[in-house]
Amino acid sequence: MMESATTSRLLVNANETTQSTADTCMKSIRMDLFVHVSLIPAVLITVLLSYVQRRASLLKTTDKLPLSKKFGIVVPVNFISSYSNRWSFGAACGATATTVFLLFFNEYSNYFNFTAPPWAKALVYLLSALEVAMDYYPFFACLSTENRILGSSLGFCYAVCWFCVQLADMFECQKITQASTILLLTPVPSLVCCLFLIGRFLHILVKTMLALRRPEEKQEHEEPLLPKHLTHYLNYLLKGFPEIDSKRCWLKQKIYTFDPSFKFPTRMIVTAVLCLICLYNFFLVDLFVSPKAVKGLEHWALITINLSYENRTIWVLNLLKDSWFYATFPAAFTSVIYILHLLSCYRKQMKKLYKGTSDISRQSKPPVILAASIRYTGNQIAYLLWGYFLLHILFFLISLMITFWFIIPIQEGRGIIILQGLGYTVLGIVIMVGVIVIQILASQFFFLQDKINPKDKSKPLAINNRRAFQNFSYFFMFYSAILGFGACLIRIMLNVFLGSWLLARIDRPLFPRGYEGADMGYSTWIGMLLVDFHHTNPVALSFCHLLLHDLSTSKQLKSTDALHDCKKKQRKIKWHLAYTLINNPVLILSRKQHNCSSSSLSLRQQMLERIRICAVHSHFHKQTLALADNDTEASTTESLGEGNQI
Incomplete structure (x- = not known):
């Protein structure tokens, strides 16, 4: 026993020494210094793109500084109402995924060479996050700028620099071992996204240069106010939605059904890409750290425990290591399913909001809703990683329960005792369920x-045989106390299980009804949905599109009487507004002057119901008038026919 213990300790010390010698390799590329130095070209590229960006209006400083509408605000990415170039922005966010993942582990805050007091740690985290955001800002700005030649050229050079430095840092001082292979695979998705960006910038540059040489070819224009898929939605509103093909495979209907009237915005594509890459990195880190943690635990156990329990301890540690390893894969698979299901829930909720059938509460104030939508993408990544970690622990505990309650006793020849205990448990559950039945x-x-009517589906909630019912309730009152104790334990276990299982899904609240506001993850989801709904509503966008179209046509066809045209235009706008609100009364709740306070929600609901009733009455009145006109025309034709016969 003593010899085996000493040999195991020597092996542990040998592993530590080899690992320490492997870690002493001095790299020629310091990524912390490169992150700091990258701020200089990032700021220069941003200033240059801002210089060529034209401002819409003059500022007060224009008289003092001769800017002439230059130095406009560069928009890196439109998260709300952008549907073009989505995968390019997704690749740009994918290139930042490894860096974003390291922010969770306080990696970049260590690059600042000063020791911050405890109260200033949050400011250091904010400073490091802003620095990383500024480093990757040129990727997005070069994709979204209107000057395609300058943006694609600068973006191509900047992406090539980042790709080369990260590739050199990845392969330097790496020996081919199992641990080094995992470390080599970690930045692969970000490098692939960076390579995609290089190709995308090169494609934009070549396409723009060819368009300049051939003026007859159409160049890329600004994204329209009313996208094409929303025009399909409006056509479906007027002509009716197409019927779902019942001959399609059941699996295809459940997985994904293509809808030409819906497109995911850039924010959802970016969020999905970031979640997948961060989950991939977390999965690899889990595979890399877990064996080291088990070795450290084994080293500590061999030092502290009695030598007579050494073999048993090593056996238990091996069981823990295997259970943790095999629990990794179902946790990762479930998290990937959550990401795909998140996109499905987004499409379903947005369609309900468009139709006005959603039950989402709108009582929060607009600043709170808008601030919640800003936090959505970052919160979704954090919730997904925490959800994966809890799922991993949950599957680990389930595997331990199966191992220690079933597999090991059966291997030791105690299978009959296990079956007997399992039978007693199942019998108790069957009796409890049988009493409820x-x-x-x-x-x-x-x-x-x-039943009052034989065609009713169920009986009315009216008690019959009252005396028998009172006796039945009395005798079962005492058993219900025992039953309630077991049901309470089941409720606690189900809450813990479902809370851990559904932590990553912020599309549904974990708190009971009435306390949804305390769930910050669910609040960010609701805020994001409401902001997207208010800025992508097809009916509201079509209304604005018609107004802008009328404005542009009226500028082309100016009349002599400007005052008459102005009044006519105002009457036309008011008529369009009234017609749109009567046919779509749900938009009344989304109008600007009615969205300022949450106290008038009940009044707005009453107003909405009144307008709906008035719309139904007016429609019914039009139908009755049309029928009356038809009757009068028929009677007049009959009287004229009789007069002609006379």
Whole structure:
């Protein structure tokens, strides 16, 4: 025993020494210094793109500084209402994924050469996050700028620099071992996204140069106010939605159904890409750190425990290591399913908001909703990683329960005892469920009155045989106390299980009804949905599109009487507004002057119901008038026919 313990300790010390010698390799590329130095070209590129960006209006400083509408604000990415170039922005965010993942582990805050006091740690985290955001700002700005030649040229050079430095840093001082292979695979998705960006910038540059040489070819224009898929949605509103093909495979219907009237915005594509790459990195880190943690635990156990329990301890540690390893894969698979299901929930909720059938609460104030939408992408990544970690622990505990309760006793020849205990447990559950079923059947056949109409689906909630019902309730009152104790334990376990299982899904609240506002993740989801709905509503966008179209046509066809045209235009706009609100009364709740306070929500709901009733009455009145006109025309034709016969 003593010899085996000393040999195991020597092996542990040898592994530590080899690892320490491997870690002493001095790299020629310091990524911390490169992150700091990258701020200089990033700021220069941003200033240059801002110089060529034209401002829409003059500022007060224009008289003092001869800017002439230059130095406009560069928009890196439109998260709300952008549907073009989505995968390029997704690749740009994918290039930042490894860096964003390192922010969770306080990696970049260590690059600042000063020791911050505890109260200033949050400011250091904010400073490091802003520095990383500024480093990757040229990727997005070069994609979204209107000057395609300058943006694609600068973006191509900047992306090539980042790709070469990260590639050199990845392969330097790496020996081919299992641990080094995992470390080599970590930045691969970001490098692939960076390579995609290089190709995308080169494609934009070549395409723009060819368009300059051939003026007859159409160049890329600004994204329209009313995208094409929303025009399809409006056509479906007017002509009816197409029927779902029942001959399609059931699996295809459940997985994904293509809808030409819906497109995911850039924000959702970016969020999905970042979540997948960060989950991939977390998965690799889990595979890399877990064996080291088990070795450290084994080293500590061999030092502290009695030598007579050494073999048993090593056996238990091996079981823990195997259970943790095999629990990694279902946790990662479930997290990937959550990301895909998140996109499905977004499409479903947005369609309900468009139709006005959503039950989402709109009582929060607009500043709170807008601030929540800003936090959405970052919160979704953090919730997904925490959800993966809890899922990993949950599957680990389930595997341990199966191992210690079933597999090991069966291997040791105690399978009959396990089956006996399992049978007693199942029998108790069957008796408990049987009592509940008996109560339901007794209520159905003895304690409820008969159906009023034989065509009714269920009996009315009216008690029959009241004395028997009172005795039945009295005798089962004492058993219900025991039953409630077991049901309470089941409720606690289900809450813990479902809370851990659904932590990554912020599309549904974890708190009970009435306390949804305390769930910050769900609040960010609701804020993001409401902001997207208010800025991508097809009916509202089509209304604005018609107004802008009328404005542009009226500028082309100016009349002599400007005042008359102005009044006519105002009457036309008011008529369009009234017609749109009467046919779409849900938009009244989204109008600007009605969205300022949450106290008038009940009044707005009453106003909405009144307008709906008035719209129905007016429609019915039009139909009755049309029928009356048809009757009068028929009577006049009959009288004229009789007069001609006379």
